[in-house]
Amino acid sequence: MKPFAYQRAGDPRAAVAAVSARPDAAYLGGGTNLVDHLKLGVAAPGLLVDVSRLPLDRVEELPDGTLRAGAAVRNSDLAAHPLVRRRYPVLAQALLSGASGQLRNTATTGGNLLQRTRCVYFRDVTTPCNKREPGTGCPALSGVNRQHAVLGASELCVAAHPSDLAVALAALDATVVVLGTEGERRVPLTGFHRLPGDRPERDTVLEHGELITAVELPPLPWAARSAYRKVRDRASFAFALVSVAAAVDLAGDGTVRDVRIALGGVAHKPWRALRAEDALRGAGPTEEAALAAADAELADARPLAGNAFKVPMVRRTLPAVLRELAGPEGRAERASEERA
Structure with a gap:
């Protein structure tokens, strides 16, 4: 294993500052995806900034009826929340269909949106992969591609996104709240993830160092x-x-x-x-x-x-x-x- 430094963030802005200052830094939340990548050699950050204990674990209704879920809310807690079950059953069902109960107790809302593809070539560092190493090729085009994309793919990547939660949020017109060095911005969920195009290594529109702090669901009675x-x-x-x-x-x-x-x-x-x-x-x-x-x-x-x-x-x-x-x-x- 490649050695790395570890730092626990005291607040969101400190976390953003720490990761933004180092190109080889990454956030650690629930770790259900990143830790796998550390073991496989897919990821090798020089610094892990732990954001799992930041005060971003609340689900609350805003005055205009918007439901705001902090990025650190566990998948199991979000699925079980009374307002989610009553107002957005599609979201509760999507969460409960993902992974196991043990993983849902650890995985977070923000981390779920950032999980990476389960393409076998991406996860196998002995094979080429444009997403993992741009310019090396995409063996899935002519290889094992049963799980892969049929819409929006490119000649450089045909991987499919694995999240269940993100699909439900896309249907609900959710907004992702992001904190960066220049302050806070809001990104529609439908514009948060990218199609591969000629930059398949980029899964989202996040810039390095930007931190998801919450997801907001608009009031939609029907x-x-x-x-x-x-x-x-x-x-x-x-x-x-x-x-x-x-x-x-x-x-x-x-x-x-x-x-x-x-x-x-x-x-x-x-x-x-x-x-x-x-x-x-x-x-x-x-x-x-x-x-x-x-x-x-x-x-x-x-x-x-x-x-x-x-x-x-x-x-x-x-x-x-x-x-x-x-x-x-x-x-x-x-x-x-x-x-x-």
């Missing part, structure tokens, strides 16, 4: 009718092959007044399905409308040899989630109320 469905190889402890996060606002006659949809497992970032949303607004909650929406979103899909199944999988999963939410009261909403 998000109580929302759900998250994750299709995976086994029932637990597996990353999504395809996932769908959706919230639907239905008129009295069943017409879709508004809708939010995000897809997971299909792109380098949580994929906001804007084309599908546009296709559904004003439509009835029919199977034909749902399939047309899925087809609109998948029009630019570019599957690889090993993951072509993801296209029909999205076509089946998106309508299934919409059927679930189009019931008289919304099954996800009823389930959330019963758990609360």
